[in-house]
Amino acid sequence: MRTRKSARAGQYLALLGYLVFLAFPFLWLISTAFKPPRELGSLHPTWIPKDPTLANFRQAFDEQPLLDAALNSLTAAVGAAVIAVLIATPMAYVMARHRTRLARAATGWVVVSQAFPFVLVIIPLFLVLKNLRLINSVPGLIMVYVVWALPFALWMLVGYVRAVPTELEEAAAVDGAGRLRTLVSITAPLLAPGIVATALFAFISAWNEFFFALVLLKTPEKQTIPVVLTHFIGAEGAADLGPLAAAAFLATLPSLVVFAVIQKRITGGMLAGAVKS
Amino acid sequence: MTSATVRKRSVKRSARGAPGGGRGGGGGARDRLVDHGAWFLVLPALIPILVLSVGPLLYGIALAFTDSQSGRTEPTQWIGTLNFQDLLHDTLFWDSFRIGLLWAVGVTVPQFLLALGLALLLNENLRFRWLARSLAIIPWAMPEVVVGIMWRLVYNPDAGILNETIRDLGLGDGRDWLSGLATALPAVIVVGVWAGMPQTTVALLAGLQNTPRELHEAAAMDGAGAWRRFRTVTWPALKPVALAITALNFIWNFNSFALVYVLTSGGPGGRTRLPMLFAYEEAFRYGQFGYAAAMGCVMVAVISVILALHLVGRLRGGEDA
Numbered sequence A: 001m002r003t004r005k006s007a008r009a010g011q012y013l014a015l016l017g018y019l020v021f022l023a024f025p026f027l028w029l030i031s032t033a034f035k036p037p038r039e040l041g042s043l044h045p046t047w048i049p050k051d052p053t054l055a056n057f058r059q060a061f062d063e064q065p066l067l068d069a070a071l072n073s074l075t076a077a078v079g080a081a082v083i084a085v086l087i088a089t090p091m092a093y094v095m096a097r098h099r100t101r102l103a104r105a106a107t108g109w110v111v112v113s114q115a116f117p118f119v120l121v122i123i124p125l126f127l128v129l130k131n132l133r134l135i136n137s138v139p140g141l142i143m144v145y146v147v148w149a150l151p152f153a154l155w156m157l158v159g160y161v162r163a164v165p166t167e168l169e170e171a172a173a174v175d176g177a178g179r180l181r182t183l184v185s186i187t188a189p190l191l192a193p194g195i196v197a198t199a200l201f202a203f204i205s206a207w208n209e210f211f212f213a214l215v216l217l218k219t220p221e222k223q224t225i226p227v228v229l230t231h232f233i234g235a236e237g238a239a240d241l242g243p244l245a246a247a248a249f250l251a252t253l254p255s256l257v258v259f260a261v262i263q264k265r266i267t268g269g270m271l272a273g274a275v276k277s
Numbered sequence B: 001m002t003s004a005t006v007r008k009r010s011v012k013r014s015a016r017g018a019p020g021g022g023r024g025g026g027g028g029a030r031d032r033l034v035d036h037g038a039w040f041l042v043l044p045a046l047i048p049i050l051v052l053s054v055g056p057l058l059y060g061i062a063l064a065f066t067d068s069q070s071g072r073t074e075p076t077q078w079i080g081t082l083n084f085q086d087l088l089h090d091t092l093f094w095d096s097f098r099i100g101l102l103w104a105v106g107v108t109v110p111q112f113l114l115a116l117g118l119a120l121l122l123n124e125n126l127r128f129r130w131l132a133r134s135l136a137i138i139p140w141a142m143p144e145v146v147v148g149i150m151w152r153l154v155y156n157p158d159a160g161i162l163n164e165t166i167r168d169l170g171l172g173d174g175r176d177w178l179s180g181l182a183t184a185l186p187a188v189i190v191v192g193v194w195a196g197m198p199q200t201t202v203a204l205l206a207g208l209q210n211t212p213r214e215l216h217e218a219a220a221m222d223g224a225g226a227w228r229r230f231r232t233v234t235w236p237a238l239k240p241v242a243l244a245i246t247a248l249n250f251i252w253n254f255n256s257f258a259l260v261y262v263l264t265s266g267g268p269g270g271r272t273r274l275p276m277l278f279a280y281e282e283a284f285r286y287g288q289f290g291y292a293a294a295m296g297c298v299m300v301a302v303i304s305v306i307l308a309l310h311l312v313g314r315l316r317g318g319e320d321a
Helices: A002-033 A036-041 A055-063 A066-097 A102-112 A118-129 A136-165 A166-172 A177-208 A210-215 A223-230 A241-267 A270-276 B005-022 B036-063 B082-088 B091-123 B130-142 B144-155 B161-168 B183-208 B213-221 B226-254 B258-263 B277-286 B289-320
Strands: none
Touching: A002 B091, A002 B130, A002 B144, A002 B183, A036 A241, A055 A066, A055 A241, A055 B091, A066 A102, A066 A136, A066 A177, A066 A223, A102 A136, A102 B082, A118 A136, A118 B036, A118 B277, A118 B289, A136 A177, A136 A210, A166 A177, A177 A241, A210 A223, A210 B277, A223 A241, A223 B144, A223 B258, A241 B091, A241 B130, A241 B144, A270 B226, B036 B289, B082 B289, B091 B130, B091 B183, B091 B226, B091 B277, B091 B289, B130 B161, B130 B183, B130 B258, B144 B161, B144 B183, B144 B258, B161 B213, B183 B226, B213 B226, B226 B289, B258 B277, B277 B289
């Protein structure tokens, strides 16, 4: 019994170590965001700001077009998430339910698309979008984000479709429901939480995306939040730490909030219930 | 269920089902290409995939055999394998490639080991597990650019918490981590490990919850110690997930861009210039599209070889299981 106790203590100690490692950079970011310049310049920085201030946030908005950038990011992320889910859900249904060559090819594409470096795709995309005059435009970015979100969306949605028992669909067919009717009134409601979760994941990845946005958006008023954030860092790597931290903190909030929302959405456990019964 | 479970589900399924392809227990499974109704369902996704993913990929491979440049007036010409021959003698590229491999291995291995430890802890019935789970997810929800910025603040030579802690502990004055020739790459690797831990932990946790509990209890009853139980019961069940997630991590890490772009932009003196950064500069700073595409091809080729080796290992693993 004693060894068990010491093992437990060891486990808690290890867990504490993990918590510190995972949390401290974020806490430091928050701390820096609220520090006045005098404290940021001091050689002995403290964890808790002595004179907490909101000046950094004001200055961040003055220095860079953060509001425009947030609006661009929001448009791109919502657009990409909605379109990706709209086109991925029917395809995922076919991939999960039909054992066809096309379904296999699509699954193959999902796997392979994880492996190719973006640089090999971005150059042709850049040339194509340039010909379509969709460089430096948010709609062009949305098109790229949709395709970029598809592998993961399909991956998730195929899983959710498989979790809907075919017995339910067969039972509906036996009761005389047509195929469309079965899809709309049996499968779709059971799939809804999965679709929402997938859309929110797509939203987060588009909100956070940097590389495509960096290449495709040229002028500051078109750029998304991650690209604008890098403008706070000067050419020599020198940065005004306070506003930088404040802007970075704000840019993270939407992603964190959406993550929290996903947690709640899933708690319903609608799918899990249907599978168990 | 938590958000962790969502991810878990997808990862679990992907690990089991995906590589084998459409093995879903389809009610209406037909062996035609697709039936009529299905075309209608598939096309909206298929067209963007072909136009914006498969097409550009093939176009990109073709570009590698041309002298395509940005903003040139003369027409682009086929130049055969000239780009690849140049690449062969481009020591800067191979330096960058070596750094890329070092980075990918240096991040993937500790990432896996740390995530495994955390997943095992989270699988225990500990208090504050919920807190640890939510914290473990935070790096995942953050934009990579913010992760980079955050660690710049940590590593900052004067106002950073790392040097301050070192000074407090009386271990000297600390240093400029990100611009030191010797410390830049390790410092960046630490950030890579930190940023990738959530996905790995959640995937492994899903795998752990798949392991048969009865088997665990039976082994404990037979007097098997913790290590033995891990080796004989947990690891065999976890192995497929572990292989899948390390493979994906390796690929993602090798192709990573934003973190290092923000942290060091490839400096000091190219010590952290990953292949992606190199190719990006070649394409969009110097406008050498053809040459950069050739670099992309080489990266794909190397990744494919590594992936193939990995798959062989995975099949072998399947035999003893």
